[in-house]
Structures are given as structure tokens and as C-alpha cells.
Amino acid sequence: MLKLNVNGKLHQVDVEPDMPLLWVLRDHLGLLGTKYGCGVALCGACTVHVDGAPVRSCVVPASAAVGKAVVTIEGLGGSGLHPLQEAWIEHEVPQCGYCQTGMIMSAAALLAQKPKPSDADIDRAMTNLCRCGTYTRVREAIHAVAASPASAAAKKAQG
Amino acid sequence: MKINRREFLKASVALGGGLSLEFSFPLVAKAAISSRAPVTEVNAWVVIHPDDRVVVRIARSEMGQGTYTALAQLVAEELDCDWAKVSSEFASPNEHIRRKRIWGSMSTGGSQGVRGSHDYVRKAGAAARIMLINAAAARWKVPAAECTVERGVITHGPSRRTLRYGEVAGEAAKLEPPKDVALRDPKDWKIAGKPMHRFDIPDKVRGKPVFGVDVVLPGMLHASIAQCPVFGGTLKSLDAGAAEKMRGVKKVVRETDFVAVVADSWWRADQALRKLKIEWDAGANGNVSSETITAMLREGLAEPGLPQARKLGDTDAAMKSATRVIEAEYSSPYLNHATMEPQTCTAWLKPEGFLEVWTSTQNGEASLETAAETAGLPLEKVEVHKMMLGGGFGRRGGPQDFVRQGVRIAMAMPGKPVKMMWSREEDMQHGYYRPASMVRMKAGLDAKGNLIAMHTRIACPSILKVLMPKALGKDGIDFTAVRTLSDMPYAVPNQQVDYAMRNGHVPVGFWRAPGQQNAFYRECFIDELAVAAGRDPVEYRLAMLKPGDKNRLVLEAVVKAAGWGTPLPQGIHRGLAVVDGFGSYAAMVAEVSVSVKGEVKVQRIVVAIDSGHVVNPDTCRAQAEGNVIYGLGSILYQENRVKNGRIVESNFHDFPLPQISDMPKVETVLVPTGGFWGGHGEPAILPLTAAVCNAVFAATGKRVRSLPLKHHDLRRA
Numbered sequence: 001m002l003k004l005n006v007n008g009k010l011h012q013v014d015v016e017p018d019m020p021l022l023w024v025l026r027d028h029l030g031l032l033g034t035k036y037g038c039g040v041a042l043c044g045a046c047t048v049h050v051d052g053a054p055v056r057s058c059v060v061p062a063s064a065a066v067g068k069a070v071v072t073i074e075g076l077g078g079s080g081l082h083p084l085q086e087a088w089i090e091h092e093v094p095q096c097g098y099c100q101t102g103m104i105m106s107a108a109a110l111l112a113q114k115p116k117p118s119d120a121d122i123d124r125a126m127t128n129l130c131r132c133g134t135y136t137r138v139r140e141a142i143h144a145v146a147a148s149p150a151s152a153a154a155k156k157a158q159g
Numbered sequence: 160m161k162i163n164r165r166e167f168l169k170a171s172v173a174l175g176g177g178l179s180l181e182f183s184f185p186l187v188a189k190a191a192i193s194s195r196a197p198v199t200e201v202n203a204w205v206v207i208h209p210d211d212r213v214v215v216r217i218a219r220s221e222m223g224q225g226t227y228t229a230l231a232q233l234v235a236e237e238l239d240c241d242w243a244k245v246s247s248e249f250a251s252p253n254e255h256i257r258r259k260r261i262w263g264s265m266s267t268g269g270s271q272g273v274r275g276s277h278d279y280v281r282k283a284g285a286a287a288r289i290m291l292i293n294a295a296a297a298r299w300k301v302p303a304a305e306c307t308v309e310r311g312v313i314t315h316g317p318s319r320r321t322l323r324y325g326e327v328a329g330e331a332a333k334l335e336p337p338k339d340v341a342l343r344d345p346k347d348w349k350i351a352g353k354p355m356h357r358f359d360i361p362d363k364v365r366g367k368p369v370f371g372v373d374v375v376l377p378g379m380l381h382a383s384i385a386q387c388p389v390f391g392g393t394l395k396s397l398d399a400g401a402a403e404k405m406r407g408v409k410k411v412v413r414e415t416d417f418v419a420v421v422a423d424s425w426w427r428a429d430q431a432l433r434k435l436k437i438e439w440d441a442g443a444n445g446n447v448s449s450e451t452i453t454a455m456l457r458e459g460l461a462e463p464g465l466p467q468a469r470k471l472g473d474t475d476a477a478m479k480s481a482t483r484v485i486e487a488e489y490s491s492p493y494l495n496h497a498t499m500e501p502q503t504c505t506a507w508l509k510p511e512g513f514l515e516v517w518t519s520t521q522n523g524e525a526s527l528e529t530a531a532e533t534a535g536l537p538l539e540k541v542e543v544h545k546m547m548l549g550g551g552f553g554r555r556g557g558p559q560d561f562v563r564q565g566v567r568i569a570m571a572m573p574g575k576p577v578k579m580m581w582s583r584e585e586d587m588q589h590g591y592y593r594p595a596s597m598v599r600m601k602a603g604l605d606a607k608g609n610l611i612a613m614h615t616r617i618a619c620p621s622i623l624k625v626l627m628p629k630a631l632g633k634d635g636i637d638f639t640a641v642r643t644l645s646d647m648p649y650a651v652p653n654q655q656v657d658y659a660m661r662n663g664h665v666p667v668g669f670w671r672a673p674g675q676q677n678a679f680y681r682e683c684f685i686d687e688l689a690v691a692a693g694r695d696p697v698e699y700r701l702a703m704l705k706p707g708d709k710n711r712l713v714l715e716a717v718v719k720a721a722g723w724g725t726p727l728p729q730g731i732h733r734g735l736a737v738v739d740g741f742g743s744y745a746a747m748v749a750e751v752s753v754s755v756k757g758e759v760k761v762q763r764i765v766v767a768i769d770s771g772h773v774v775n776p777d778t779c780r781a782q783a784e785g786n787v788i789y790g791l792g793s794i795l796y797q798e799n800r801v802k803n804g805r806i807v808e809s810n811f812h813d814f815p816l817p818q819i820s821d822m823p824k825v826e827t828v829l830v831p832t833g834g835f836w837g838g839h840g841e842p843a844i845l846p847l848t849a850a851v852c853n854a855v856f857a858a859t860g861k862r863v864r865s866l867p868l869k870h871h872d873l874r875r876a
Contacts, residue, residue: 023426032373033366042811073366088364095223097363098499098549123820133788135822
């Protein structure tokens with residue numbers, strides 16, 4: 001049995017310690033917003049936060065998340081939407097949408113660390129792959145949230 | 160007992176365990192789930208709730224291209240309802256079959272979503288409006304001509320009485336549909352033509368389970384599969400001993416051309432799959448390599464007496480009279496679609512002999528037919544639940560291999576729902592690839608450099624031969640292999656296009672804008688001719704385009720928007736191309752820089768598109784941006800090579816996708832001239848490769864005639 005803290009709730013899961021966190025989230029906890037894309041940490045579709053840091057959950061063994069706070073897209077905005085999710089809707093960012101939850105998780109971690117990222121910061125942090133070509137809008141939405149004073153408090157509260 | 164999807168959903172929700180079930184398909188049958196009050200189907204496309212909410216049924220699939228919203232805009236425009244109360248749901252493929260294919264085509268490819276259904280969906284909206292007005296008039300016992308409608312409220316002019324759509328929908332549905340309906344002039348559109356927010360986006364940013372891989376069903380199992388790495392090969396032997404004992408494993412499924420492990424989670428299934436000792440019989444293709452495929456194509460180019468896809472004038476005679484003759488050979492590699500969501504299918508063979516399938520498909524009806532054929536069931540005994548696609552690009556339409564596999568696995572586990580998902584490695588190595596192709600082009604120029612004769616020989620596998628043999632031309636010509644060359648708009652008096660079909664064993668399919676490699680060949684070769692003639696590439700093209708040709712209009716529009724001919728910052732160079740296809744016209748200017756090390760960076764793309772009408776301008780812009788990034792990877796570094804009969808690349812390390820830092824600035828200029836309906840899913844990719852490669856020539860003086868660019872030494876001499 002592993003004890004995992006996911007989105008503020010404690011879960012006991014009967015899984016192998018080396019099962020990647022991604023599959024615990026998807027197949028054992030029913031949190032399906034985190035996606036499989038490559039299985040080898042190349043695409044970022046599986047990005048979640050572990051103790052606030054963006055990690056590619058397809059290569060993180062579940063046991064490595066024990067005692068840490070895991071946040072997935074389902075828990076990112078608490079009971080509402082994170083400002084990035086609102087900006088994503090406003091800017092019509094997603095196309096197919098498959099990579100977008102990972103993209104949003106990466107962006108949230110970036111803003112938590114750097115509230116006003118430059119284009120170069122975005123290039124460095126946002127290495128998630130998107131096949132549809134949403135990159136222009138991803139950048140616009142991140143800048144829009146960074147420029148919005150209302151969102152700063154929300155980001156801080158979220159941690 | 161026949162269970163259709165809606166009954167199943169109602170039953171599931173009523174059982175109380177419905178929470179996760181309802182979450183599993185938030186985008187289907189909302190009308191049935193979310194309200195106990197009676198909802199009315201006014202016609203097959205228009206469902207109205209008592210509180211005036213309108214649900215539009217969508218037969219095409221949604222993969223991010225926006226059809227799910229754009230078609231609703233067209234229906235709502237004619238229906239004249241309150242857009243804030245409109246949502247969409249997918250039409251049921253099973254119902255589609257039982258109602259004699261009432262929703263028209265479910266196929267979602269060829270940029271057909273809007274341009275292939277605008278007429279009948281608008282008529283459905285207009286017919287529903289007339290029936291609703293007639294129902295109100297009948298209730299008031301007044302002539303319908305005295306009634307008007309605005310945003311879902313019907314008003315009787317003389318008495319000022321009003322009724323809402325939700326109040327008369329039930330009566331309207333019982334009326335005879337009008338035979339002829341007049342459609343609105345697009346210049347009067349209030350809902351269509353506007354950048355409405357897409358319906359599918361809020362769920363997607365919340366991480367709601369909307370995709371094929373997100374299906375959850377009671378007692379569901381998971382499957383991971385391994386297919387014979389050599390296309391066409393078969394299973395020779397399998398030792399499943401170790402795998403079968405692994406935790407969570409329920410069954411190892413043996414098929415002729417694949418093996419699957421079924422377990423209680425996907426990871427456990429995949430771990431066990433990797434422990435299987437599988438021996439494959441490669442069959443006849445175990446020695447095929449990229450080199451043998453290239454040799455096969457080159458041999459095709461040399462074959463005498465090939466069928467002709469175009470014949471105008473006399474190219475041989477014209478070449479003899481030409482002042483100069485210029486020849487070039489171009490080629491392109493195989494390319495995987497690499498949808499971010501790997502191929503997936505969930506199937507559930509129920510004890511009563513009914514099969515349910517959940518899948519990310521570009522064609523719900525084709526999925527249903529494949530499922531029925533695989534299970535040996537009549538079409539009526541199958542339902543396909545269309546899920547949102549995590550990318551399509553042509554992979555999930557024609558080939559329904561994933562449905563066949565999903566159903567085969569479910570047949571091995573009767574009574575149990577099984578969700579199959581491919582690993583990325585399976586997905587990379589079992590695609591229906593963009594054909595590798597090779598062309599030889601020969602042009603005759605007169606003394607002024609004018610193009611008087613062009614002879615093109617094309618060697619290319621046939622997509623139609625693999626996926627739609629009945630669509631092949633009678634001479635064995637596959638239009639997807641020859642287009643853009645066989646229907647070139649340039650006024651060249653002598654033209655000949657020969658086609659050598661060379662298929663090989665690698666499966667080929669419709670990769671975004673099938674045939675787009677020909678646009679690369681043609682528009683780079685035209686550039687070569689303009690350079691040889693010492694003429695500006697814009698002027699050279701305009702001189703060959705007839706007045707009024709819409710290729711001319713988009714070319715002039717892009718030249719203006721991009722500032723062609725104006726000074727550029729140091730190190731930036733321009734290239735240009737114009738191509739029509741998928742009902743639209745697209746012209747593009749690419750601005751690129753090439754570093755001292757020879758690295759190409761695309762800085763800015765300006766594209767002008769004439770699609771006749773534009774239903775959602777924001778979605779159209781997004782499609783242009785998407786076409787640019789989809790094509791950019793194939794220009795810079797993507798290719799699928801073949802060794803020992805199998806695809807070499809296996810994941811994103813050797814088939815890289817561009818990242819955010821690679822994204823150029825994309826400026827989309829929509830210049831709809833009306834009078835026709837063109838697509839947006841593909842046209843912007845058509846001129847891309849040529850525009851970029853022409854800019855690379857401007858930057859380096861090096862002419863790129865094969866892709867990807869990583870194989871070319873573009874360092875400055």
C-alpha cells in the first residue's frame with residue numbers, strides 16, 4: 001500500500017512501488033486529465049506538480065511521490081479555475097487539447113516561480129510537445145496571465 | 160433486447176453508479192442525460208429543450224479543427240436562436256444506420272467538415288425554424304406569414320403575442336418539414352462568420368475525460384498490444400509463461416498479426432507485454448530498406464509508357480523548340496501522423512450480442528462498419544461512441560485498424576469492456592504513412608524565360624490502392640499522388656504528367672493534405688525557373704495565372720501583407736509559394752534565417768487564404784497556425800526510414816516535434832471572396848514547404864530538393 005497525497009486528499013493505493021505516478025493517477029485514482037504521450041518524458045503530456053515542481057509523471061515511480069504533495073490538472077484551480085485555465089479559454093488555446101493539461105501544468109509551475117516570464121523563460125520552461133500548433137496561443141495566454149494583477153494573488157494562494 | 164446508446168446511458172445513470180459513467184462521455188447525449196423534462200427532436204440536427212436550449216447533432220468528428228462548433232453556428236444561424244443556449248452533441252452512428260444515414264457523411268477528412276455539409280445543415284436549421292413558426296401560428300390560429308422570429312422568440316406581428324422555441328418544439332416536431340427552404344445570404348450572418356468560442360475548449364482545459372483513452376466503464380480491463388514489426392508479417396511463436404503470471408494480468412491474446420496483454424491497468428498490461436517472448440515471421444518483406452524503396456521509386460520514374468494524369472499540347476516537340484531545358488529531381492520520405500493521443504479503442508461485447516465501441520475516430524460510420532464486420536454482427540447490433548480525438552490529421556479515418564484490434568481483443572474477453580491503447584512505439588512504427596515519393600521535372604523555357612512546356616514524372620505509392628481501391632482512376636491513377644501537378648493553374652501550353660504507382664509494403668495513408676509533397680516540388684521548381692529566367696518569383700507566377708484566378712488574388716494579397724520586395728533585417732530572407740487545394744486557395748511568404756552553422760529558423764509566416772466563406776475566423780486562423788507547425792517538423796527533421804522491413808524511428812527522440820521555441824510568428828490573412836465553400840484544415844500546409852525552401856535558397860543559394868533539411872549542409876561556403 002502506498003499513501004499518496006493528490007490534490008489535497010490522501011489516497012491509499014495497492015500498487016507496485018515502481019508503477020509510474022501517471023498510471024496510478026489514471027487507472028487507480030480515476031484522474032484522467034493527465035495524459036500518456038510517450039512514456040519516456042519526452043512530450044510532457046503527463047506533467048503534474050510534485051511539491052510544486054513540474055514533473056513528467058510517466059517516469060516518476062509512485063513510491064517517489066510518497067510524502068509529497070501531488071497536484072494534477074483536476075486540482076490546479078482548487079474549487080474553481082486557475083487563471084491560466086481561464087486564459088486558455090479566453091485565448092482559445094487548445095486545438096485537439098490532448099497535450100494541453102500538461103501544457104497548463106508546466107505554465108503554472110513556471111508562473112509560480114517566475115510571475116513575469118520573458119519569452120526566453122517560456123522557451124526554456126515550456127518544452128511540452130503539441131502536434132496541433134497551439135504554441136503561439138500558449139505564449140499569449142501565459143503573458144496575459146502574467147500581466148494580469150488580479151491573478152497574482154490567486155497564483156500565490158495556489159502555491 | 161436492443162440497447163441503443165441513449166438507453167444505455169439512461170440506464171447507467173439510473174443505476175446510481177452513474178457518476179463516473181456520465182463523466183466518461185460528457186459530450187454525447189447531453190440532451191438525454193441532463194434533463195428529466197422532455198426534449199424534442201425537431202429534426203435530426205435540431206433538438207430543443209423546454210427551456211429553449213438547443214442541441215445541434217454533429218455527424219463529423221472533432222479533433223481540434225472546430226467543426227463541432229462551426230456546424231452548430233451554421234445550424235443556429237438558420238434556426239435563428241439564442242447562441243448562448245446552443246451546444247453540440249455527436250450523432251450516434253448506430254442511429255445513423257438505423258435512420259438510413261440521415262446525417263449524411265460522418266467522414267472527417269479532406270477539410271470537408273464544413274465545406275462538405277454546409278448545405279444540408281443550414282437547410283436543417285432553416286427547416287426547423289419554419290416548422291417552429293408554423294407551430295406557433297397554428298396555436299394562435301393565424302397565418303404563418305404574420306409571424307416573425309428573432310433569437311428563438313416567435314412574434315405574431317398584429318397581436319404582439321410571443322412564444323419561445325421551447326414552448327412550441329413539441330408541436331413543431333409533428334409538422335411536415337418544408338420541401339424548399341431559402342438560406343440566408345452570408346452577408347447577413349449574425350452567428351456564422353463570427354469568432355464564437357469553441358464548445359469543446361472548457362472541458363479540455365479542465366482535464367475532463369473527453370478523449371478515447373479516457374473511457375471508464377464498470378469492470379473495465381486494459382490492453383497493450385504488439386504488432387508484427389515488419390508490415391505484413393505474422394506471429395510465428397509466443398512464450399507467454401512469465402507474462403501470464405504477472406500481477407493484474409488477465410489474458411494474453413494471440414492473433415495472426417498482433418499479440419495483446421489484457422490486465423487490470425494499462426501499465427501492468429504493457430509491462431507484461433514487454434516480457435513476452437515473441438517470434439515473428441517477417442514474410443517476404445524482411446529485407447526491405449529505405450534504399451530498396453528509393454530504388455523502387457527511381458525504377459518507376461524510368462518506366463516507359465506510364466499512364467498520364469495530364470496531357471496538354473505536345474511537350475516533346477515544345478522541349479525541342481525551347482531555348483533552355485531545365486531538369487530536377489525531388490523527393491520526400493515517409494511520415495507518421497504522430498497524433499499525441501496514440502491509437503485507442505475500447506470495446507465491450509455484451510452477452511445479448513450487442514457490441515459497444517468507444518473510440519477516437521475520424522469516421523464514426525467506418526468505425527461501426529469495421530466493428531460489425533470484425534465481430535460478425537449486423538450493423539444495427541453495434542454502437543460506436545465518438546470521443547474527442549487527441550489529434551487526427553488523417554490517421555484515424557480511412558484505416559480503422561485500431562477498431563479491428565480493439566474488437567478482436569474484446570471478443571477474447573466476452574462480457575468485459577476492454578480499453579486498448581497503443582504505446583508510442585507501436586504508434587510510431589505502425590502508421591499509415593505519408594507516401595515516400597520521387598519526381599523528375601523537366602521544363603522548357605522560351606527566350607524570355609517563359610515556361611512553354613513542363614513534363615513531370617511521379618513515382619509514388621497509392622493511398623487509394625490501400626484504403627479506397629474503388630476510388631482509383633481507370634488508368635490506375637491515384638489523384639492524391641498526382642494532384643497539384645496534374646491540375647496546375649499556371650497557363651503552360653504543353654504539359655504532361657506521368658504516374659508510376661509503386662506501392663511497396665509500407666502502409667500509406669492520408670497525412671494532412673494528402674499529396675502536399677507535390678506542392679513542394681512544383682512551387683520550388685517554379686522558383687528554380689524564375690531564377691533561371693532572371694525574373695521575380697511573384698511576377699513570374701502572375702504572368703502564368705489568368706485574370707480572375709483566385710490563386711492570383713491570394714498571391715497578390717500575401718505579397719501586400721508580407722511586404723514582398725521591401726527591405727528585410729539583415730540575415731532574414733524570403734520565399735514564396737501559392738497552391739490551391741481542398742476547395743481553398745493559399746499563398747504564403749516565409750521569412751527564414753540560416754545560421755553560420757547552417758541551422759534554419761523560420762521567423763515569420765504570412766499566409767493569405769481564400770475559402771469563399773469563413774464560418775469561424777478564429778478557428779480558421781488556428782488551423783493556419785497548426786498547419787505551419789505540423790509542416791515545420793517535416794521540413795526540418797522528421798522522416799520515417801525503413802530497415803529490415805520495419806520503421807526505424809520509435810518515439811519523439813528520433814521523430815522530434817517542434818517546440819514552442821521553434822514556432823514562427825504566423826499572420827493569417829483571410830480573404831474570402833464568396834460564392835464557394837473551401838476548407839481550412841489543410842490548405843495552409845500546401846505552400847509551406849516550398850515557401851520555406853525557397854527562402855532557404857534565397858538565404859544560402861542552395862536548392863533543397865529533398866527533405867528533411869537536416870540532411871543538407873546549409874553552412875555558408
